[in-house]
Amino acid sequence: MPGSTGKALRLARLLRGPQGRAACLAFDHGAQLGPIPGSEDAASVISAAVEAQLDGIILSPGLAVRHADLLCGIERPSIILRLDQTSMWRVGTTHGYPNGHSRGITNVEEAVRIGADAVLCYFFTCHSEPELETRSIEFAAECARAARHWGVPLIMEPMAARGGLVDDPFDADVIAMNCRMASEIGADAVKTDFSGDARSFRRVVETAGCPVLGAGGPRMACDDDVLVTVNALLDAGAKGILFGRNLFQSENPATLMRQARDLIHRNDRDKRTASRSGTSRRRRS
Secondary structure, X not given: OOOHHHHHHHHHHHOEOOOOEEEEEEOOHHHHHOOOOOOOOHHHHHHHHHHOXXXXXXXXXXXXXHOHHHHOOOOOOEEEEEOEXXXXXXXXXXXXXXXXXXXXXXXXXXXXXXXXXXXXXXXXXXXXXXXXXXHHHHHHHHHHHHHHHHOOOEEEEEEEOOOOOOOOOOOHHHHHHHHHHHHHHOOOEEEEOOOOOHHHHHHHHHHHOOOEEEEOOOXXXXXXXXXXXXXXXXXOOOOEEEEOHHHHOOOOHHHHHHHHHHHHOHHHHHHHHHHHHHHHHHHHO
C-alpha cells in the first residue's frame, strides 16, 4: 500500500513501547470554544506537555506553526494536527446552533508540510439532521484517503452528536458502533468518549478494529479522579489517552501529565528494568 511505511514509522512515534501506548494532550479547544480557562497561555501549556514528556499533543494549525520552536528536538511530543473545526461543543449555549456543524480548516498535505506525525478529525453520527452525518462521514473518508496517500496516521474522533438522536452519548453500544464505523472507513486509531467503567468500555476496545484512546471530556472533580479514569481505560484495553481539560485545567498541569504518562507506560518501564536486571545477572554469572 502506498505510504504504508510512512504510516508505520509515524504511528510508532506516537504509540510507543512494547504495548504501543500513548499519553497525549488534547489542546485544540481554542479553535472550538475560544480561550477557555487554563488555555489562555498556550505556550505555557505546550511547555508543560514537553516537560512531562508526553507522547503527543493535538494542535490546531495556528498553534502548531506559532509554537513550533517548543516542539523541535528529540523527546518532544509528536504533533497531531487538527484538520477540522466544529460548533458541536456550543450546542445548548447562548452562542450555539441547534445542531453542531463541522468544517475542514486544513488538509493532510499541509499537515505534512507543518511536520505533523498524525492528523485528527471528528466523526459525528446520530445528528437530528441526516445530512449533517453524511457530511461528517464524507469529510472523514476524504481525510482517510489523503492520509493513505501521504503515509500519515489518521486518528478519528467518533462521537454521537450532542442534541441529536441519542439521549446518552456515553452509552457503550453507541460508542462501539461509532468506533467500528470509523475504523472501517479508514481510521488508524480512534479518540472517543469513555462509557464510565472498564467493563462496558472493554466491548468498545474489543470490537473497534483499531487502537482506542480515551477522551477526557469535561473537567473532573479532582486530579485523583483523572488518574482513576486513566487506570479504568487501561484496564479496558485502551491504548492510552488524549485528554485536554482534565490535564491543562489542573492546578499543576505538568505534574498531572507526568503522573498520567507514568501510569500509561508503567508496564513498559517495568519491562525495561527487568530486562536490564536480567542482563546484569547474566554478565555476573
